[in-house]
Amino acid sequence: MMARLSAGLSRRSTVALAVLLAAFLIAPLVVNDYLLTILILILYFAYAGQAWNIMMGFAGQLSLGHAIYVGLGGYVAATLFTRFGIGPWLGLLAAIPVTAACGAVIGYLAFRFGVAGVYFAILTIAFAEFARIGFDHLDYVNASSGLFLPVKQYAHNDLWLLRGDPTMFYYVILAATVFAFLLCHLLIRSRVGYFWLAIREDEQAARAAGIDTFRYKMYAVMISAAVTSFAGVFYAFFYNNLFPEQVFGISRSIEIILGPIIGGIGTLFGPILGAFVLTGLAEGLNSIMNAFGVDLPGATQVFYGICLLVVVVALPDGVWPPLARRLGLSGDRK
Amino acid sequence: MPLAVYLNVAVGGVLTGLVYGLMALGLSVIFGVVRVVNFAHGEMMTIAMYIAVVMFAWFHLDPLIMLVPIAAVLFVFGYALQASLINPFITRPEHSQFLLLVALAIIIANTLLIIFGPDARAVQTSYAFDSFQIGQMIIDASKVYAGAAAIAFTVALFAFFRFTLLGKAIRACADNHTGALVVGLDVKRLYALTFGLGAACVGAAGAMLVLVVDATPMVGPSYTLLAFVIVITGGLGSMPGALAGGVLIGVTEAMAGLLFTPSAKSMFAFAILVLVLLFRPQGILGKRAA
Amino acid sequence: MTALLSLDAVSKRFRGLLAVDRVSFTVPEGAIFAVIGPNGAGKTTLFNMIAGALTPNGGSITFAGKPVDGLPPDEICRRGIARTFQIVRPFPALSVEDNVTIGALLLRHDVGAARQRAQALLQRLDLFDKRHRLASTLTLPDRKQLEVARALATEPQLLLLDEVMAGLRPTETDRMVAILRALNRETGLTILLIEHVMRAVMALATRVLVLDHGVAIAEGAPEAIVRDPAVVHSYLGVEAV
Numbered sequence: 001m002m003a004r005l006s007a008g009l010s011r012r013s014t015v016a017l018a019v020l021l022a023a024f025l026i027a028p029l030v031v032n033d034y035l036l037t038i039l040i041l042i043l044y045f046a047y048a049g050q051a052w053n054i055m056m057g058f059a060g061q062l063s064l065g066h067a068i069y070v071g072l073g074g075y076v077a078a079t080l081f082t083r084f085g086i087g088p089w090l091g092l093l094a095a096i097p098v099t100a101a102c103g104a105v106i107g108y109l110a111f112r113f114g115v116a117g118v119y120f121a122i123l124t125i126a127f128a129e130f131a132r133i134g135f136d137h138l139d140y141v142n143a144s145s146g147l148f149l150p151v152k153q154y155a156h157n158d159l160w161l162l163r164g165d166p167t168m169f170y171y172v173i174l175a176a177t178v179f180a181f182l183l184c185h186l187l188i189r190s191r192v193g194y195f196w197l198a199i200r201e202d203e204q205a206a207r208a209a210g211i212d213t214f215r216y217k218m219y220a221v222m223i224s225a226a227v228t229s230f231a232g233v234f235y236a237f238f239y240n241n242l243f244p245e246q247v248f249g250i251s252r253s254i255e256i257i258l259g260p261i262i263g264g265i266g267t268l269f270g271p272i273l274g275a276f277v278l279t280g281l282a283e284g285l286n287s288i289m290n291a292f293g294v295d296l297p298g299a300t301q302v303f304y305g306i307c308l309l310v311v312v313v314a315l316p317d318g319v320w321p322p323l324a325r326r327l328g329l330s331g332d333r334k
Numbered sequence: 335m336p337l338a339v340y341l342n343v344a345v346g347g348v349l350t351g352l353v354y355g356l357m358a359l360g361l362s363v364i365f366g367v368v369r370v371v372n373f374a375h376g377e378m379m380t381i382a383m384y385i386a387v388v389m390f391a392w393f394h395l396d397p398l399i400m401l402v403p404i405a406a407v408l409f410v411f412g413y414a415l416q417a418s419l420i421n422p423f424i425t426r427p428e429h430s431q432f433l434l435l436v437a438l439a440i441i442i443a444n445t446l447l448i449i450f451g452p453d454a455r456a457v458q459t460s461y462a463f464d465s466f467q468i469g470q471m472i473i474d475a476s477k478v479y480a481g482a483a484a485i486a487f488t489v490a491l492f493a494f495f496r497f498t499l500l501g502k503a504i505r506a507c508a509d510n511h512t513g514a515l516v517v518g519l520d521v522k523r524l525y526a527l528t529f530g531l532g533a534a535c536v537g538a539a540g541a542m543l544v545l546v547v548d549a550t551p552m553v554g555p556s557y558t559l560l561a562f563v564i565v566i567t568g569g570l571g572s573m574p575g576a577l578a579g580g581v582l583i584g585v586t587e588a589m590a591g592l593l594f595t596p597s598a599k600s601m602f603a604f605a606i607l608v609l610v611l612l613f614r615p616q617g618i619l620g621k622r623a624a
Numbered sequence: 625m626t627a628l629l630s631l632d633a634v635s636k637r638f639r640g641l642l643a644v645d646r647v648s649f650t651v652p653e654g655a656i657f658a659v660i661g662p663n664g665a666g667k668t669t670l671f672n673m674i675a676g677a678l679t680p681n682g683g684s685i686t687f688a689g690k691p692v693d694g695l696p697p698d699e700i701c702r703r704g705i706a707r708t709f710q711i712v713r714p715f716p717a718l719s720v721e722d723n724v725t726i727g728a729l730l731l732r733h734d735v736g737a738a739r740q741r742a743q744a745l746l747q748r749l750d751l752f753d754k755r756h757r758l759a760s761t762l763t764l765p766d767r768k769q770l771e772v773a774r775a776l777a778t779e780p781q782l783l784l785l786d787e788v789m790a791g792l793r794p795t796e797t798d799r800m801v802a803i804l805r806a807l808n809r810e811t812g813l814t815i816l817l818i819e820h821v822m823r824a825v826m827a828l829a830t831r832v833l834v835l836d837h838g839v840a841i842a843e844g845a846p847e848a849i850v851r852d853p854a855v856v857h858s859y860l861g862v863e864a865v
Contacts, residue, residue: 120572
């Protein structure tokens, strides 16, 4: 299996990957709690960004409402836990079909009726907003007052219930990110992956080559949605609270896409690099501001906006492709 | 509930809807000519609202008096934006343009947040609590003035596009880009002008809206979405469509607020958007996109 | 020879304009069938109806004994009819090899096997050395060959070519003609081509159909067609006859 995975990656890339993985594995032993939380955040965005990338980078469908899958995943798992005591991993098993179905509905409505490009993006925003307002009024999950998970002091880490200290969460999200990375790696080299690329490049030509574009676009949306749902489950059990405004908001959707766009849409490393750059720099900015005693709410967002602007204007393919060329690591398929 | 209540709310909705319509008109003009999806539309309106708030707070200048200057400021802003940042993006893929404007929207909204803080700011004019009484209907004076201003501004805009040479040149650009180039029109300058006009519309709408709604830095996205709903519902590329759509959404919102909970009123706008996108994507008055 | 494709009184109307008016013809298996005619004759409309991009208003299209009019383009391809585009549409950001592999993946679900088939086709079409280059970097004649390769990778029984010679220099035209002739001879592939370049039509076609104003005005062997008075009339006007 390792041979098959490293086929297509140059020797250099494989070594670099191994080093990177090793660094991530030992990180909790060497960094302090604050940095650990930052790393968790980075990996969270890398994971969510990778999931979004399946739809956009591979199949070319721009979703600006991806927060809906995070929110649904979180609420399904959290509700099952708070009301029925069902653990998050089983909750995930429930969240996956729910988010996939949601994706299927959005996809079906869009693709059957020819809603594409920017209109598709607007449709996804509309659905996310619909969910936000809907959940804000849904008393079953406490509406706008928020859903809270019980937090008790545990003597040890409970992986089954995801109750424990940050180190446990770190390894969980790291495993998830590695999983997402491997999944995308396998997908892009599979028949489905090739068909997605064809659809992304030229949908009409793809149809002329016999590809049932409707079906494969649906696959992309549903798989992307299902993979994203775990981010919601993780979010719920890590932060222990869910507010519709927070979880379904358009800012969340935009945060998810920033990593892959800055890193490089459609690449494997893009979302990870983007998440690093973005969160790393943002925290750097925060630290500097704190050091000077300056407190500007909204400053990080302005910073995100400027990053996005710079990337869109000057580096349309993202930061990763030119960087990869520099480092001689271009075995990575786009 | 007595009929009068429904009528009151409906009329209020129509008047607010006219302002919405003007805002949407700006978006329609921009999209119809420059073919750029202006995701920062709501944020431009927020800028206008805050200018109105500041002018009122410092100089006691009524937003309606400031209407033209605010529109002018936004015109310059829009013109500069198109000329410097967006024109080079015309040839780029759609999602690049979109993301450029998303980035601008984020920067604008959060800069306003830094400058003004998150609290709502209102403009309390002397006539803020006045109302007109017609038969059994009681209508807010602010809404009447706002609605009237919206109509006046829109008529002026229609006249510009219909009767002036510049207006016709812009319409020519929208109809046939290459043809316009061939005939020697400076398309880039016309694009910048159009963006400026669209921005002016939304600026005027902002100045009017601040009479009726409080200004907060983060209202941008919901108004951008509202503008999209209106434009798509009314019909892309149709100016009367934008107004008609605005009134429709205004009334729907108002009635939904009356019959259900006020905070859920946006859901109806979105439901309408989904329905229109699915079943009549060219909108009520629009033509099928080429 | 059995009829592979047959059109029976096929018509297409665009609001007021009758673009194709009750056109009927049969393409036998193994033939190279050309459709020619002056601009605006309805050739592209006819082509698009066979390829599934348009639905006829009247008549029927039968392929391998089954009706195919009104089917979507991807289903048409799966039935065994592959097409190229008049303005070439390779997948620009993908490599030449990936482009053809995608075509081969239709019937070969294993990526490795599809890639092998793609490489074989690229050899045949003189593109093997360029297989790692991005499709967008190729010259026009190479891109046209790439489209043909991708279409062939779907293992069609009928290949539809839409003005594939357009924009090619005479030597490049001859090369394409040679490749198509060889394919037809060695694999029995049936070809239907819309063409303006008479050099190619004369060299390739076993049978020619002439359209004018949506109506079929002549059908027969190439040599007979070019001498047909109605055909000369439609191209050059009454005076030329």
